[in-house]
Amino acid sequence: MTASTKTSAGNFFEDFQLGQEIRHAIPRTVTTGDVALYTGLTGNRFALPSSDGFARELGLPQAPLDDLLVFHLVFGRTVPDISLNAIANLGYAQGQFGLPVYPGDTLAATSRIIGLKENSNRQTGVVYVRSIGRNQRGAMVVDYVRWVLVRKRDPQSAAPTTVIPDLVASLPATALEVSGGLDLTRFDPAVTGSAHRWEDYEAGERIDHVDGMTIEESCHMTATRLYQNNARVHFNQHAEKDGRFGRRIVYGGHIISLARALSANGLGNALKLLAINGGRHTNPSFAGDTIFAWSEVLAKAELPGVANAGALRLRLVATKNQPAANFPDKAADGNPDPAVVLDFDYWALLPRRG
Template identity: 65%
Template sequence: MSKENAGNFFEDFQPGQVLRHATPRTLTAGDQALYTALYGSRFALQSSDVFARQLGLAQAPLDDLLVFHVVFGKTVPDVSLNAVANLGYAAGHFGAPVYPGDTLSAESEVIGVKQNSNGKTGVVYVRTRGVNQDGALVADYIRWVMVRKKDPASAAPEPQVPDLPDAASADRQAIPQGLDFSAFDFAAAGSPHRWDDYRIGEKVDHGDAMTIEEAEHQLATRLYQNTARVHFNQHAEGQGRFGRRIVYGGHVISLVRALSFNGLGTAVKLLAINGGTHAAPSFAGDTIYAWSEVLDKSEVAGRPDLAVLRLRTVAAKDHACGGFPYKDAEGRYHPAVVLDLDYSVLLPRA
């Protein structure tokens, strides 16, 4: 009897199927330190216990995207070990803050499947929930991923494609208990900009760029216990379309979030991922640039201290952003674009 885990192939997924993912993970201050070393994120809330306490939290929470990646990593052996590409996200929410010592686990439900026309792959849609040791939600999201078929001759399942929302539910955007921006220290945050300083349609060129190194993207992906072969095994991926290891798309998301500090330094808390597309793969040696557009602004009832920006951040490889047309008239992405991410952030209002 074979004992190794070959992962699930497209024909193994059925709508309604629930996957309980292995290896609960206790996070530590060391994880946050390594995450900072990988991306250089400078947001004050996740960097300083003093700053966090001034805003009403017990200590600095772990970075929201570190939490997202750890939850994501739990799902890979069951959902995307045989993936060709992770395609996109929708309806993502961040819940309870995660602190050093918290233990995260994850579970996914298959909510859709659709075989591709080539008969060799199909798209699998899952809804994933990550919880802490007390069962409190820390993150949930929908993602869809292209997965290989084990037997291309096997019958195609009945297509079932979920109706994906355009944005995360505003009713579920959780503001951490006790969080209060009335005493927000703008000097410590490194930016003077408040919610009122941004306008809908404004574009912020983050100016900086970062080159992806082979060792760093693989170290980051191992940090999240993401075991997808395309990120590590040169021999496995050498038989594919690119002949080299693909950078985990979440690595690009975190890199871009760190770059966005220049222009969005007071946007210290992620509330939601409304949607996202990995428009093209990234590889070691690519230099990533980013810019953001303000899509919407919303107040929070009864909260004069804070408010929400909805942002689109576009990342391009080896191409300074500067507001270049990232889509053509038919809606196709410019070849340099690797990420189009729609998300909501919390920042001080006054």
């Protein structure tokens, strides 16, 4: 009997070419069910994606999807083509959020390979990719760069010419956009439960978000499936029992969402993400770990033409099994503390006074 060849093993490092354009399959129509499940999985308490009434007061037709839910859903479109054979997602840069996404919108994704670098062991390589998510009208909803450590199919295959893209450390404030008609003129702090506005934060300030959240096996698995992220390292215990850790790794995006949800205690008026400057998953997380978080204000910026809002550049650090009261950060050797699992740099929108 002849074995079928209709299935796909995914792309390995040597399958990628510089400049390659990929149109990802399986567009996703989002629903209020996706929103409810995301809230149940992350505990997200930010008011804008939670309340239709609040969103309407701020000029939107209804509550938009949380920005990170949009990011994860677009990310999930890309996994079968980019990271099905990934060992780890290494980092993010130059992310921007476009038009708000609402239940009923359909998201699709395309990617372009912008860099390649084979590792010295010849077993793996790093793939740099720019991915863009668009709605059913073709409007951009998220645009970001990530780089992924991907297995080679054949260690002896020829290495491509090394190209590492030139990525900026932070998007300038002039590149930040408040789109979709959002207007904070009628912002009501009683709705968010936080009195702290843009003026109340200063560069260099550190905030311990106090609370912790334990990752359950069922929660991180459900989150991975919600985004249709089918990377084996996250969901296939049969394969991963013989891997580096002997168990499934929690999808790093789930850690970002948990840390962002925890940050509502102290940054409750950081209504939405405007941009992702950079991010690294510095250590793996597993079911049973308890995630804590702290933030550092890196910079403040006025937004051109936006009178009632300002932007904070925030560094969000997540730890596992270690509260953040002492702001765990770097170890003595300069590398991330073993308890640190995420170092995430982003711009957030906050209301201003007057």
